[in-house]
Amino acid sequence: MSAVRVFEAAARHQSFTRAAEELGMTQAAVSYQIKILEDRVGAPLFNRLPRQVTLTAKGRQLAPAVTEAFEALRNAFSGVEDAVQSVLSLTTLSTFASNWLVPRLGRFRLLHPNIAVQISVSTEIVELVRSEFDIGIRSGTGDWPGLETQMLFPNQFIPVCSPDLLQGVDMREPIDILKLPLISPGDPWWQDWFAAAGEPNVDLSRRPDNSLGVQQLEGMAAIAGQGVALINPFFFPEDLASGRLVKPFDLLATTDRSYWLVYPKARRRSAKVEAFRDWVLSEVAGDSEAAACRADTKTGA
Amino acid sequence: MSAVRVFEAAARHQSFTRAAEELGMTQAAVSYQIKILEDRVGAPLFNRLPRQVTLTAKGRQLAPAVTEAFEALRNAFSGVEDAVQSVLSLTTLSTFASNWLVPRLGRFRLLHPNIAVQISVSTEIVELVRSEFDIGIRSGTGDWPGLETQMLFPNQFIPVCSPDLLQGVDMREPIDILKLPLISPGDPWWQDWFAAAGEPNVDLSRRPDNSLGVQQLEGMAAIAGQGVALINPFFFPEDLASGRLVKPFDLLATTDRSYWLVYPKARRRSAKVEAFRDWVLSEVAGDSEAAACRADTKTGA
């Protein structure tokens, strides 16, 4: 089979030496391969003239078809390889996509205009090691065998709501939150947050469970004044900075889970993967700086 | 490169196991090759599902083009291989072609209707070992390295002429031939024949040298009554049998050379070569029988 490849090059160059150069091997190897192919075909494909080789009749019959076939192969593979180089496909959690990634993606496109990003949103964790995705964003503890992992930010929660909702409500202790409607009260993180706030025995089971299940929507509901949502502040930096969302209590409930950027170890050398990873990490670093800055101005005020 | 071949089969079958069967290797080898190709392309080409594999998007993009390219290759090679199988090309000496081979070729075509014979006539000895010819007919001593050789018949000479030419000529001893015009008196075999006849010192240098150089033409000239030609009786069996040519003396000059059928050792297993060789040998055997038969009838008469 590789003999065919050698033949193709030799036929194009009408020279074993040039073909060897093109293929990065020695002239002897070309001669060897051509002989293999001739034995296999049962007839000589080249006339050996003193200082050159020329195609025999059968060689001339073969050469154009072979070259054409290899052109087709080259085109097909280069097409796919271009796609592989220029399309980065990632699977991500819904809220990360809508509240973190998509708003910033324009900057990535500016940095890397030749890399197209395909986002697939899914709640389930897809098997990344042998999937078609280059990168995944997932929440967990970071121990995924076979995957390179980069922690992005912790999975923390804090209750937020619209400032209007607090009007006239006496909000002194965390338990006072229960005076307001909760968004997704069935979310078990609520129990954890109240526990972290020193109220381990809050019973939310009798509240109507209008769970939205997706932080993005919960945050939107909170902004709309429909109640108190438990959200990760990393996903609502603008709303918190602008005051559209306020924190009744500055108590973050921390979890053992974080958001991670992961990708198969096998593809860690891929340029597009490196580019995207570095960009995400720089964005996360920017977030932390901004958060620190806001904290400073707040304490300063 | 061979990984592409494996991919093509696997994509067609949508199964590594079937592909392995088709290619005559193990399923493990297919798996190995596909992995090689995927690493090289930088993206998976198959989705590994529980009891089957399916093409990924990139695999689907690749498969048709690859299959098409391989079809083209297969067609090109099978076309050439058919030609190799069905066309027997031979290089032969002019007289052998015209006076021996061509008149009998019809029988070969009847025996092997699927083998086409291409005859190339040349006086020079072409290098057979790596030429495009499958078979050669040459005159010599039979020591050609790298060639399989089959002796056909000896290179013997005997003077012949038209019976009309002998009218009124006293033809008792070989030297009497010189009373008649010689065809191609410059032919050195004349000297040899006279030497064999006990006349080593015949001087032919002063005769006009109207050499024809080709026995066929010399024989035709003799039949036409233009003189005495020195010919190989194997080439004129009909003319001798019918009496169009007669032998003034039944003295064959033998030489150390013979006519040989030769072919490259490398192609001795080729069906067409074997078929042609066997046919030629059977024809030669038939000649000998016929000659023996004629000799019998002559002595019987």
Next chain:
DNA sequence: TTGATCCATAAGGCTGCCTTATGCCAGCCC
């Protein structure tokens, strides 16, 4: 004649491919 170029060939080493053996996973069937 000498040098340069191009191909063939022989010898030898090493890589890479294939096989064998085993494990895993899921579906199927009793």
Next chain:
DNA sequence: GGGCTGGCATAAGGCAGCCTTATGGATCAA
């Protein structure tokens, strides 16, 4: 539900085939 089967992955190991180096032959050019 527990074997059983079918399909693929993986590891280990051996061997073949490919490539390289080195050399020779043949021709052309200077």
